[in-house]
Amino acid sequence: MSNVPPGGNLRGAVDLSALVRRANAPAPQPGASDAGGAAGGEALVFEGTDATFQRVVDLSARVPVIVEFYAAGIAPALAPIVTSYGGRLALATVDGSANPQLAQAFQVREVPAVAAVIAGRPVNLFLGIPADEEVRQVLDELLQLATQNGVTGTIAAGEGPDAADPDASAAEPVEEPLPPHHQEAFDAIARGDYAGAVAEYRTAIAQNPRDELAVAGLAQASLLQRLDGADAAAVRAAAAERRDDVDAQLAVADLDVSGGHLDDAFDRLIELFPTLPQDGKDVVRVRLLDYFEIAGPDDPRVVTARRRLTSLLY
Numbered sequence: 001m002s003n004v005p006p007g008g009n010l011r012g013a014v015d016l017s018a019l020v021r022r023a024n025a026p027a028p029q030p031g032a033s034d035a036g037g038a039a040g041g042e043a044l045v046f047e048g049t050d051a052t053f054q055r056v057v058d059l060s061a062r063v064p065v066i067v068e069f070y071a072a073g074i075a076p077a078l079a080p081i082v083t084s085y086g087g088r089l090a091l092a093t094v095d096g097s098a099n100p101q102l103a104q105a106f107q108v109r110e111v112p113a114v115a116a117v118i119a120g121r122p123v124n125l126f127l128g129i130p131a132d133e134e135v136r137q138v139l140d141e142l143l144q145l146a147t148q149n150g151v152t153g154t155i156a157a158g159e160g161p162d163a164a165d166p167d168a169s170a171a172e173p174v175e176e177p178l179p180p181h182h183q184e185a186f187d188a189i190a191r192g193d194y195a196g197a198v199a200e201y202r203t204a205i206a207q208n209p210r211d212e213l214a215v216a217g218l219a220q221a222s223l224l225q226r227l228d229g230a231d232a233a234a235v236r237a238a239a240a241e242r243r244d245d246v247d248a249q250l251a252v253a254d255l256d257v258s259g260g261h262l263d264d265a266f267d268r269l270i271e272l273f274p275t276l277p278q279d280g281k282d283v284v285r286v287r288l289l290d291y292f293e294i295a296g297p298d299d300p301r302v303v304t305a306r307r308r309l310t311s312l313l314y
Contacts, residue, residue, distance in 0.1 A: 044155065045079045048092030050101040056092045060117040062153035064089055064146045066125075066139070069096040069103065069113045077129045078114065081136065087154040088143060101190065107258045109232055118146050124260040179204065185217055194225035219293040226254050246272070246280045250287055257291055265291060266305035273312055285309065 048056050048067060056065050066089055070076045082091040096103045096111050106115045106122055114125045123145065125138055146152065178186065181204035188196035201218035204211050232255055238245075239252035249272050256265035269284050276284065288309055292302045 044083050044087065044089070045091045045093070048094045048099070048102065050099045053092075053102055056090075057117060057120045059090060059155070061119055061151065063087070063155055064142050064151060065117045066091045066142075067102075067106065067115045067117060067122075068093050069106070069108050069111045069115075071095065071097050071111045074112055077112070078135065081132060081139070085139065085143075087156055089139060090155060104192065105190075107227070116142055118142075118151050119149055179211075181207070182214065182217065185221060189221060189224065192228070194221055194228055197221035198225055216293045216296070219290040222290060223254055223258060223294065226251070227258055230255070244272075244275065246276065246283060250284070253287070253291075257294060262291065262295055262299070262301045262305075266301065266308075270305060270308050270312070273309070285313075 056067075059065055066078060066082055068076050068078050068091060070093060076091075076093040078091055079093075082089050094102050096108055096113070102108075106113070106124070108115075110127065112129055113127050114129070116123045116125055123142065125142070129135070177183070181200045185197040185200035185204075188194070188200060198218060198221045201214045201221055204214035205218065208214070230251070235248075235251045235255055238248045242248040249268055253265040253268050256262070256268070266288070269288055273281055273284050288305065292306060295302045297303075297306075
């Protein structure tokens with residue numbers, strides 16, 4: 001159910017603060033925080049939109065922000081649980097159909113879907129809304145991950161992103177500008193131009209082969225490009241029917257990685273690897289290396305998969 005990564009590693013996660021940065025974003029409308037609010041905790045629960053999500057990302061530097069995607073006929077359901085954590089968590093409810101940029105950034109293909117943002121970086125949590133006990137278990141794991149990444153604050157009623165604070169702008173730190181090609185890549189991703197993002201990251205790497213963030217960004221942008229327009233059901237059906245087809249298995253592995261199911265993707269490709277001719281092995285090896293970059297070298301799942309792959313290579 002949960003995609004909370006073990007070990008506290010958020011390396012390689014798409015930086016939502018850049019994805020949703022909009023210099024001309026309109027100011028949030030008064031009363032936006034009322035949506036889905038619980039009594040006594042309205043500031044902890046608020047509506048997130050494409051235009052105002054930067055403020056949610058800013059808040060995620062203090063507390064993990066749960067992002068609950070809903071749609072017509074499917075009301076947000078997590079406010080009571082989130083507010084019960086006493087300000088250690090916040091909740092942004094997002095109408096997925098009305099906010100396509102956020103749905104795309106979080107790779108949401110069906111609702112309800114729940115993710116989180118920690119220090120500007122997304123973490124997939126679950127599809128659907130499971131039982132309260134399971135939700136709390138996931139949120140407890142999320143708080144542990146937040147602590148490991150230095151996000152340990154709390155917010156009180158009235159301190160949410162929609163609270164009036166005329167001095168807030170003076171207290172906000174100045175954001176370091178991204179390197180030019182990184183910025184161009186993020187902007188390209190935001191408008192759905194994944195090929196453009198791939199090109200920008202490749203240029204950044206050509207200029208500085210040691211740019212690890214560009215390498216991770218290239219792997220992510222390439223994944224987004226391959227998934228763009230994909231029909232998940234068709235991809236999974238093709239993989240089930242053509243178990244020896246490299247392209248079909250790579251496509252479904254992409255889906256698994258995009259949903260946070262790294263072990264499934266690793267198992268699929270590593271089990272396929274020994275059965276392939278050399279050219280097929282080369283393709284699978286390169287794809288696995290991309291996945292390792294997306295998750296980061298310290299992720300225990302990557303450590304195990306890398307060891308398994310190495311044993312097959314030598």
